[in-house]
Structures are given as structure tokens and as C-alpha cells.
């Protein structure tokens with residue numbers, strides 16, 4: 001029996017993400033929460049003949065906590081998306097929503113896995129952590145910032161540069177760092193199978209790194225004011241959630257993925273700080289998933305000279321974003 005909850009379920013990401021989770025046969029309960037339309041989306045999905053029983057909740061009468069009660073995993077795409085000209089940092093307005101949802105999770109589902117999609121991920125994950133810490137329920141093994149869209153983009157774009165667009169799934173590229181521009185660090189030198197021709201071609205490689213780092217901008221520009229990536233994010237979010245569910249509840253230990261996490265989650269976090277040469281609290285790293293969530297933090301591994309330069313830029317930009325999340329003070333509740 002697995003209960004999944006989507007917060008922000010009526011949105012551009014929330015709806016297709018909820019659909020994809022409804023299709024996962026391990027999920028037996030799917031609760032949808034949003035400040036608008038969650039009941040309608042739930043009614044719609046509830047007609048699909050898969051095991052998950054779908055319910056919808058709105059904000060009045062403590063809807064968030066009702067939805068969250070007994071949750072095993074909570075996926076959060078709640079909050080405002082970018083418009084052209086905005087950076088992800090401009091979305092820090094979402095911090096308040098994140099703090100409110102974190103408090104509701106602390107009250108109603110303190111042991112749940114929490115997957116944060118809401119931007120800016122580099123700051124919203126620290127906001128979640130700080131709220132959970134204050135509530136005394138923070139488990140760094142279970143709080144995961146979802147940077148998986150960068151990973152699926154990397155596979156797609158590498159295959160495209162190789163002229164093998166139909167074989168994207170065959171290419172695995174670890175993407176570490178954070179989830180915003182220069183903080184996104186694709187480790188092309190660790191691509192499997194190896195891509196020596198791209199690595200040797202500076203122009204090709206630079207363009208590829210840039211496309212992975214700024215793939216989000218490509219979609220924001222194309223949507224021209226109608227939001228940012230929703231469908232690819234829903235796929236990435238569901239794939240990532242399914243990895244976590246399989247590892248925690250499906251007996252499939254050992255999956256290695258990247259996620260933006262608090263480095264205190266495992267002893268391997270200290271080794272990461274040495275590898276990156278910085279005392280950051282958060283970084284997107286290779287993790288092994290298991291029943292406890294982050295079972296192990298694994299080394300980043302060897303970087304080539306290009307990647308060492310990119311790492312320096314990523315670390316520089318990440319520090320202030322983390323600090324912003326760590327020090328965020330939610331507005332006091334209105335009386």
C-alpha cells in the first residue's frame with residue numbers, strides 16, 4: 001500500500017504528473033492538493049482503471065493536511081513558473097508556499113519522502129529543510145530536490161548532437177550541482193557510452209553544455225509567456241518518483257540517480273565537500289536509493305579540465321542561493 005500526494009496538482013506540471021503517477025500500479029492511494037481545481041482533476045483521473053484511488057482537496061478546512069495524512073511520498077510542483085526575462089531566482093516568491101507546505105507535511109506526514117520541484121530548487125529545498133527542522137522532523141535522507149529534468153535533457157541533447165536522436169535512452173550523463181543555469185553541471189566526460197568525438201570538439205561541447213544548462217530557457221522562450229516546461233517535467237518527476245517508490249516500497253534497491261540534497265544525509269556528504277572544495281550544505285549528487293531514501297551519497301568522480309572550470313562557477317552561484325533559502329523567514333500567519 002503506497003500513498004502518493006501531489007501538491008500543486010491542478011497546475012501545468014501537476015496534472016500530467018498526477019496522470020503518470022495514477023498509472024503506477026504500486027500506488028494504491030493518490031491524493032491531489034491545490035488551491036484550485038484539485039477536486040475536478042481528481043474526479044477526472046479517478047475514471048482510469050488502475051489501483052490508485054484518487055481524491056482531491058482544496059485549501060479551505062485544512063485541505064492540505066487532509067490530503068497529506070498518511071502519505072508515503074509527496075511530490076511538490078506548487079508555485080509560480082517563469083515568464084520570458086525572469087531568472088529562477090525571481091521565483092523566490094514561491095518560498096512562502098514551500099514553507100507552508102513543509103509545515104503541513106510536518107504536521108500530517110512527517111515520515112514521507114518529499115520531492116521538491118517548485119523553483120528555485122537551489123533555494124526551495126533549504127526552505128523545506130529549515131521548516132522541517134523547526135518542526136523537529138527533518139530527515140535529510142528523505143528530502144530530495146528534483147533535478148532529474150536536467151538528466152533527461154542531457155540524454156536527449158547528447159543523442160541529438162551524435163545524430164542518433166532515437167537512441168537518447170541509451171546515453172547516461174550524470175548531472176550534478178544545482179538546478180539553474182551555471183549551477184547545472186553536466187559531466188559529459190562520464191557519459192556512458194563514452195562520447196570522445198564530442199569531448200574533443202570544443203565548439204560542439206560548449207554548445208551542448210550550454211543547451212543542457214539553459215534548456216529551461218528554451219522552453220520559457222518558446223511558450224512566450226504561457227509558462228515553462230510542464231510535460232517534460234511531469235515525465236521527469238514521475239520517473240524520479242517511481243525510482244524512489246521502487247527503492248523504498250518495491251524492493252528494488254541500488255538505483256543510482258542524481259538529486260539535490262542536504263549533504264548531511266550520509267557520511268559520503270563530507271567527501272563531496274572535499275571533492276568540490278567548498279563547504280556547501282546542498283549539492284546535486286549521485287545517490288543510491290533504498291528503503292531509507294538516500295542510502296548512500298556516492299563520489300562525483302573524476303572531472304576533466306572543462307568540468308573543473310564549470311564546477312567553480314557552479315559552486316560560486318550556489319552558495320548565495322542556499323543561504324537565501326536557509327535564512328528565509330516566512331511571514332507570520334494573518335490573524
Ligand SMILES: NC(=O)c1ccc[n+]([C@@H]2O[C@H](COP(=O)([O-])OP(=O)(O)OC[C@H]3O[C@@H](n4cnc5c(N)ncnc54)[C@H](O)[C@@H]3O)[C@@H](O)[C@H]2O)c1
Nearest residue numbers: 008010011012013034035077078079080081117119149233
Ligand atoms: N525542478 C524543475 O526542474 C522544474 C521544472 C519545471 C518547472 N518547475 C517549477 O515548478 C513550479 C510549477 O510550475 P507549473 O508550470 O506547474 O506552474 P502552474 O502555475 O501551471 O501550476 C502551479 C500550481 O501550483 C498551485 N499552487 C499555488 N499555490 C499553492 C499552494 N499554496 N498550495 C498548493 N498549490 C498551490 C497553483 O494553483 C497551480 O495549480 C514552478 O515553480 C516552476 O518553476 C520546476
Ligand SMILES: O=C(O)C[C@H](O)C(=O)O
Nearest residue numbers: 082119215216217228229
Ligand atoms: O526553466 C524553468 O523555469 C523551469 C525549469 O526549472 C526547467 O528547467 O525547465
